[in-house]
Amino acid sequence: MLVTSRSYAEYEAMFDLTELPDSILDCCAGGSSFTAEAAARGVDAVAVDQAYELPTPELVDTVRRSLPQGAQIVDQHAASFVWHWYGDPGRKDDLRIEAADRFLQDVTTAPERYVAGSLPELPFEDGRFDLVLCSHLLFTWADKYDRDWHLAALKELVRVSRSEVRIFPLVQQGAGDAVPYLPDLLDDLRPVRSEIRKVPYEFQVGADQMLVLNR
Ligand SMILES: C[S@@+](CC[C@H](N)C(=O)[O-])C[C@H]1O[C@@H](n2cnc3c(N)ncnc32)[C@H](O)[C@@H]1O
Numbered sequence: 311m312l313v314t315s316r317s318y319a320e321y322e323a324m325f326d327l328t329e330l331p332d333s334i335l336d337c338c339a340g341g342s343s344f345t346a347e348a349a350a351r352g353v354d355a356v357a358v359d360q361a362y363e364l365p366t367p368e369l370v371d372t373v374r375r376s377l378p379q380g381a382q383i384v385d386q387h388a389a390s391f392v393w394h395w396y397g398d399p400g401r402k403d404d405l406r407i408e409a410a411d412r413f414l415q416d417v418t419t420a421p422e423r424y425v426a427g428s429l430p431e432l433p434f435e436d437g438r439f440d441l442v443l444c445s446h447l448l449f450t451w452a453d454k455y456d457r458d459w460h461l462a463a464l465k466e467l468v469r470v471s472r473s474e475v476r477i478f479p480l481v482q483q484g485a486g487d488a489v490p491y492l493p494d495l496l497d498d499l500r501p502v503r504s505e506i507r508k509v510p511y512e513f514q515v516g517a518d519q520m521l522v523l524n525r
Contacts, residue, residue: 311454312376312383313361313369315341315410316445318348323395323511324445324478325520331440335470338429338447341373343409345423346416355423356439362426366418373410380406387484395511430462437472444477449489452482457491461498468502468525475524478509479517486514499523 321327321336321344330353336344339357348355361369381403384391396402417424427433429447448455448463455463467475481488496504503524512518 311361311451312379313340313359313372314376314380314446315343315373315406315413317342317405317409317412318344319405320409320511321443321445324509325443325476326507326509331473333439333441333472335434335439335442337427337432337442337444337467337470339424340446341376341410341413342445343412343416344443344445346412346420349416349420349423356425356434357423358425358427358432358434360426360428362417362424369417370414373414377403377406377410383484387486390485390515391513392515395513430459430466432466432470434470436469438470440472440474442467442471442475444475446479446483448477449480449492450483452489457495460489460491461495464495464499464502464523468499468523471523471525473524474522476520476522478511478520479514480506480519480521481514481517486517496521 330348330351333354334348336342336357338359339345340359340361345355345357361372364372425433444467448460480492505522506519507522508518509520
């Protein structure tokens with residue numbers, strides 16, 4: 311599995327973040343620099359990921375190896391991606407390399423921010439975070455995780471949030487296929503309120519929407 315390293319700038323656009331609440335969970339954060347950069351802005355920011363169980367040298371290796379592997383997926387599905395947000399592949403690569411460097415530095419200097427955990431069971435109390443973000447796990451890996459897993463994972467993300475959960479994107483990895491059971495999942499989540507909202511970011515063609523859940 312890829313442990314990718316999206317930057318704060320990518321998160322800001324994918325989740326249309328205009329202001330930051332007091333506490334944020336990034337689940338599952340992989341090698342993203344979002345937590346480090348949000349913490350630098352004064353947020354009580356925590357990252358959770360199953361990859362944080364790895365010994366540090368292995369985590370470093372996995373994050374570094376995931377950089378070219380992520381780019382390969384884009385190359386293999388070139389017609390399914392657009393570049394207006396990044397400008398060009400070099401800018402994307404620069405953002406990801408900088409993000410990986412920032413993550414790898416922060417995970418060693420502030421390890422308390424990085425918690426090993428696995429959906430659909432997170433090691434946090436109910437309502438621990440004002441905002442919970444989920445980038446490129448749910449829906450992205452619908453070929454690996456089934457409908458029941460997604461429902462349990464969504465309920466868990468809602469459980470640890472005090473007010474809001476945001477998930478991006480709503481399509482599968484690679485060619486960007488739709489997730490056929492998404493509307494049914496949102497029905498099953500009721501009384502949790504759900505809204506699909508447009509965001510100022512698009513990379514996979516047409517994937518410019520996030521899912522917003524409110525308890
Ligand atoms: C594609 S990466 C996304 C990382 C980061 N959010 C980003 O946008 O760059 C997906 C991450 O989900 C983690 N992951 C996969 N299944 C998981 C699970 N069941 N529980 C926790 N983390 C999981 C992987 O270790 C990986 O770091």
